[in-house]
Amino acid sequence: MVAGYSSSAGAEAPLIISPSQLRQSLxxxxxxxxxxxxWFMPNSPHKAYEEFQKRRIPGAxxxxxxxxxxxxxxxxxxxxPSGAQFAEACEKFGIQPSTHVVLYDTHGVFSSPRALFMFRSLGHINSSILNGGLPSWNAKSFVIDTNPPSQPPHKSKYTLPKPDQNAVRSYEQMVANSASNPSTSVEAELVLDARSSGRFTGQDPEPRPGLSSGHIPNSFSLPFTSFLKTEEGVQGSTYTVFREPYEIRKELDNAVGAAQAERIIQGEATAVTTCGSGMTAGVVWLGLKLLNVPKVSLYDESWTGYAMRSTSKIEKA
Structure with a gap:
């Protein structure tokens, strides 16, 4: 069972890897x-585990x-999750502190960055996402396992991790920060909202019934899709992968202005990513990490937690 503390787990792996790199590693x-x-939105007809049972990367x-x-x-x-929850899950999956963990999703790039944020924030730096996920693996004509999933390996022992205290922002921190304009305050953190621009401005409704759209005061709109590009898969299907770093930098400049982007790049200001529920904020978080941004945090509750509270100030337009 879990015991002790560790500030890191194994060697640091690349943030993203290609299907060919994963196949070679395996x-x-x-x-x-x-x-x-x-992971799918709550209103989606897709069921992630059911689809996993039908098709997956071998051994996943x-x-x-x-x-x-x-x-x-x-x-x-x-x-x-807490450190204890995370360690227990790693033990169930047979993951040891030295294990290289590769995370993927069936969208291409959607929920896997959130999973990577979790692993990295809990000290398991020997972790990566598969760029393009299962569709990119399939596009390379690599083997897809369609047999019933095998039983998980025997449990391993995993050292209780020590969470990064700067990784997650709380509601109280977001409210306090929202009073500062990053254009005039060097102390203000730059909040980057990964939702669509329509939801950010309040023109489009939220997918969660009864939840107001709009945005946190003094935050910036940076849709997570701006960091991604579309690739063509098999039989006319499409999937997403990360853009090149220079393209990601351009999108960051467009969202916050070149001067503020440079402050983020140089570590003079902290970037905080947010979205609807904390899922696609991981895409923006990872995009910034690909630019070697030193200070990036994530608002775990994101817009759902913020807008659910009647005391929250909501801006539109």
């Missing part, structure tokens, strides 16, 4: 664990991001 001597971290196991989560007073889903 053939190598290093221990690699592949996890399907697919399924990580339910809603299940591996801490409870929340507002009933919010997929909140960051």
């Amino acid at each position: 053939k190598g001597e290093q221990q690699v664990t592949v996890l399907d971290t697919t 196991q399924f990580l339910d991001l809603d299940e591996l989560a801490s409870s929340h007073e507002l009933g919010l889903k997929h909140m960051m």
Whole structure:
């Protein structure tokens, strides 16, 4: 069982890897664990685990991001787990501190960055996402396992991690920060909202019934899709992958202005990513990490937690 503390877990792996790199790793001597971290919006007809049972990368196991989560007073889903919850899950998957964990989803890039944020924030830096996920693997004509999933490996022992205290922002921190304009205050953190621009401005409704759209005061609109591009898969299908770093930098400049972007890049200001529920904020978080931004945090509750509170100030337009 879990015991002790560790500030890191194994060597640091690349943030993203290609299908060819993953296939080569699976053939190598290093221990690699592949996890399907697919997540769908609550109103989606798709069921992630059911799809995993039908098609997966050989040897992959399924990580339910809603299940591996801490409870929340507002009933919010997929909140960051405690160190003990995380360690217990790693033990179940047979993951050791030295294991290279590769995370993917069936969208291409959607929920896997959130899973990577969780692993990295809990000290398991030997972790990566598969750029393009299962569709990119399939597009390379690599083997897809359609047999019933095998039983998970024997449990391993995983050292209780020490969470990064700067990784997650609370509601109280977001409210306090929202009073400062980053254009005039060097202390203000730059809040980057990964939702669509229509939801940010309040023109479009939220997908969660009864929840107001709009945005946190002094935040910036940076839709997570701006960091991604579309690739063509098999039989006319499409999927998403990350853009090149220079393209991501351009999108960041467009969202916050070149001067503020440079402050983020140089570590003079902290970037805080947010979205609807804390899921696609992971895409923006990872995009910034690909630019080597040193100070990036994530508002775990995101817009759902913020807008549910009657005392929250909501701006539109």
